[in-house]
Amino acid sequence: METNAAIDAFAALAQGTRMEVFRRLVRAGPEGLPAGGVARALEIPANTMSTHLAILERAGLVTSRREGRLVYYAAAFDRVRALIGFLLEDCCAGNPEVCGGVAEIARQAACCSAKPSS
Amino acid sequence: METNAAIDAFAALAQGTRMEVFRRLVRAGPEGLPAGGVARALEIPANTMSTHLAILERAGLVTSRREGRLVYYAAAFDRVRALIGFLLEDCCAGNPEVCGGVAEIARQAACCSAKPSS
DNA sequence: TCAATAATTCCAGTATCGTGGAAATATGGA
DNA sequence: TCCATATTTCCACGATACTGGAATTATTGA
Numbered sequence: 203m204e205t206n207a208a209i210d211a212f213a214a215l216a217q218g219t220r221m222e223v224f225r226r227l228v229r230a231g232p233e234g235l236p237a238g239g240v241a242r243a244l245e246i247p248a249n250t251m252s253t254h255l256a257i258l259e260r261a262g263l264v265t266s267r268r269e270g271r272l273v274y275y276a277a278a279f280d281r282v283r284a285l286i287g288f289l290l291e292d293c294c295a296g297n298p299e300v301c302g303g304v305a306e307i308a309r310q311a312a313c314c315s316a317k318p319s320s
Numbered sequence: 321m322e323t324n325a326a327i328d329a330f331a332a333l334a335q336g337t338r339m340e341v342f343r344r345l346v347r348a349g350p351e352g353l354p355a356g357g358v359a360r361a362l363e364i365p366a367n368t369m370s371t372h373l374a375i376l377e378r379a380g381l382v383t384s385r386r387e388g389r390l391v392y393y394a395a396a397f398d399r400v401r402a403l404i405g406f407l408l409e410d411c412c413a414g415n416p417e418v419c420g421g422v423a424e425i426a427r428q429a430a431c432c433s434a435k436p437s438s
Numbered sequence: 439t440c441a442a443t444a445a446t447t448c449c450a451g452t453a454t455c456g457t458g459g460a461a462a463t464a465t466g467g468a
Numbered sequence: 469t470c471c472a473t474a475t476t477t478c479c480a481c482g483a484t485a486c487t488g489g490a491a492t493t494a495t496t497g498a
Contacts, residue, residue, distance in 0.1 A: 205339060208333075208339075209333070209334055209335070209336060209339055210334075212330040212331075212333045212334035213330070213331075213334035215326075215327070215330045216327055216328075216330035216331035216334045217327070217455090217456080218327060219456085221323060221326075221327055224410075225410060228410060228411060228413065229413060236474080236475095237474075237475060237476090238473090238474060238475075241475095246457095246458095247457080247458055247459085248458095248474075248475065248476085249457085249458060249459080249460090249475085249476070249477080249478095250456080250457055250458060251475095252475060252476055252477085253456080253457080253458095253476090253477095254456090255475095256476085268464085268465085268475095270465065270466070270474095271464075271465050271466065271473060271474050271475085272465095272474065272475090273464095273474075273475060273476090277411075279411060282407060282411045283411075283421050283422060283425065285407065286404055286407050286408065286411075286422055286425065287425045289400060289403065289404050289407075290404065290425060290426055292342075292343060292346060293346060293395075293397060293400045293401075293404075295346065295347060303401050304401055304404055304426040305423055305426035307401065307404065307405045307408060307426075308408060308422040308423035308425075308426050309423045335485090335486080337486090354444080354445095355444075355445060355446090356443090356444060356445075359445095364487095364488095365487080365488055365489085366444075366445065366446085366488095367445085367446070367447080367448095367487085367488060367489080367490090368486080368487055368488060369445090370445060370446050370447085371446090371447095371486080371487080371488095372486090373445095374446085386445095386494085386495090388444090388495065388496070389443060389444050389445085389494075389495050389496060390444065390445085390495095391444075391445060391446090391494095
């Protein structure tokens with residue numbers, strides 16, 4: 203992942219409303235949620251929500267697809283993985299000894315426990 | 321890691337100069353670098369650098385210690401790990417299937433290859 | 439104590455961001 | 469075609485961020 207892409211992603215997540223939106227989209231899974239639904243859930247005007255969603259999308263953290271009158275936004279999980287990879291490599295480069303715990307964190311996360319060490 | 325702490329960390333990294341500073345500190349290792357050295361290396365005025373370093377420190381991403389006339393800043397590797405953990409848990413929560421690759425990323429990273437699966 | 443060096447704080451100018459009202463642009467149904 | 473609904477775009481206001489000059493605060497050595 204390129205540095206500028208990572209910076210854009212960090213900037214997108216460095217804002218309370220967008221962080222909350224992103225968390226909801228993550229929890230909604232690959233099918234995502236319609237823009238209006240998120241706006242109503244967070245009690246935020248539709249245009250403001252549209253702006254935030256556009257920022258998340260420009261940062262690559264979410265994708266959108268139109269379904270009839272609704273526009274569904276969904277978390278781009280691969281981009282989150284890429285972002286974690288960026289942090290990992292940035293963290294580990296030249297400092298092997300200080301990053302030992304990350305693989306364990308990943309393995310302990312509920313989602314990854316299904317993947318044994320091989 | 322609390323959400324607000326993560327937001328502060330993202331905001332701190334969502335800025336070109338600070339990202340570059342942080343990378344240099346990461347590469348410098350636990351002993352860190354003096355503020356002036358980083359400022360000179362990046363050709364940035366000392367006061368501006370001081371502001372950026374303070375933001376990184378408030379975000380918990382770096383620590384500082386005075387050594388004589390110099391103030392050394394060092395990357396807070398445990399906080400980076402916590403940040404990755406935040407992303408992991410936020411990403412994985414409710415979506416086990418989409419996070420499978422993270423443990424592998426961590427394991428493949430040069431720094432973590434020393435740690436076999438146990 | 440005084441001078442030199444390192445770093446921070448104070449302050450102001452400019453730029454960018456977050457917000458939401460109003461208008462414009464899809465889309466589907468009658 | 470016309471209307472209702474969903475979303476986006478346009479625009480402007482206030483708040484916050486980035487930057488660096490000047491002054492201030494440590495710290496060391498003479």
